[in-house]
Amino acid sequence: LPALLWSYLHRASPQTEGVALGRTAVAAARRLGDLSAQAHGLNDLGHVWGALGELTLSRRTFQRARVLAHNAGDRCAEGRALANLGAYHYFTGRYADAGEYYEQALDLLTADGPETDDWTADLCRTSLAPTYLLLGRYQEASDHASRVLARPRAQRNGPMDCSLLNTLAAAQHALGRPEEAVGHYERSLAVSSRLTGYPAQRAHALAGLAAAHRALGREQRSRQDWDAAHEIYAELPAHQLTSNLPILAAMGFTPPVTTDRRP
Known part of the structure; x- marks a missing residue:
């Protein structure tokens, strides 16, 4: 549901629905033992925390998503987590680190054939532009x-x-x-x-x-x-x-x- 409703939840204000739904989704994936679903759910939940200005909580959520995605071999979810960590470092003024995360995400999403997530790859390319500017x-x-x-x-x-x-x-x-x-x-x-x-x-x-x-x-x-x-x-x-x-x-x-x- 968080994935299907992402566009709506991203625009919603306040973000209380996103928090409740995101937590429920992650808990359900954890009960199923589905590492990939947990990673995707954490990526969505991390966005909600970021929209609320809870940047530290957002970073921790994305870090958990990255580890779970890597362990699951889910390149798409790991690439999203890396891109999201890039955004965290950008918003906290660590521009060199942000650039490295965006580039790592791009390398992962574009390796060995077509991109697994065109939208996230485009987001990384887009985000590198203001990162270069701030450097x-x-x-x-x-x-x-x-x-x-x-x-x-x-x-x-x-x-x-x-x-x-x-x-x-x-x-x-x-x-x-x-x-x-x-x-x-x-x-x-x-x-x-x-x-x-x-x-x-x-x-x-x-x-x-x-x-x-x-x-x-x-x-x-x-x-x-x-x-x-x-x-x-x-x-x-x-x-x-x-x-x-x-x-x-x-x-x-x-x-x-x-x-x-x-x-």
């Missing part, structure tokens, strides 16, 4: 994001496109081309406007636009975009904003003080 490898981040955008992927015009466009924009800005960055951010916003359940990507695009417009001397537009981004961030787990602050810093942007509008 200060701006040209590499730009080139990588452009290549992934151009290649055939399991899902088009979705959250991965937003992430890639946001990274491409930030890299262009960091390379001294804020006007080009504006165009990429606006493309990202156009994609995100057709999506539900991925507000972080929209917030990142708006924050990036605020940085780019300030660099171009458009202070009023910059403030409007930042206020819109902050309003979204205020409803998200704190790590969504804090993980984006180093990217904004690479563009020379310090967010203005904004009053929290939550009651």
Whole structure:
């Protein structure tokens, strides 16, 4: 059930259903002695903990999933666990470690024939772009994001496109081309406007636009975009904003003080 309802559960708020269903699924798989099912269930449950901002609990859950998947010989589940551990290290500022996990996951998922999980492999390729950016490898981040955008992927015009466009924009800005960055951010916003359940990507695009417009001397537009981004961030787990602050810093942007509008 967590696998079948993943899209719904990912968008649900609050995540109480995901926690209850995930725990039930893992317990059922454990009673059956099915290591592979346990690993997949733990991967799903780890996502829920991450969505709740419980990053340490999320990491421990993904580590358990990795061990069980490896013992079961389930390359797909192990690749997902490695990708998820990459995301944990990314959100906690350990970018070199994040890159290693993403690359390990890709190696596992693309070894010995076709990919066992195209979506996760695409996610790893997508996630490497902002990782390179945060390691200060701006040209590499730009080139990588452009290549992934151009290649055939399991899902088009979705959250991965937003992430890639946001990274491409930030890299262009960091390379001294804020006007080009504006165009990429606006493309990202156009994609995100057709999506539900991925507000972080929209917030990142708006924050990036605020940085780019300030660099171009458009202070009023910059403030409007930042206020819109902050309003979204205020409803998200704190790590969504804090993980984006180093990217904004690479563009020379310090967010203005904004009053929290939550009651």
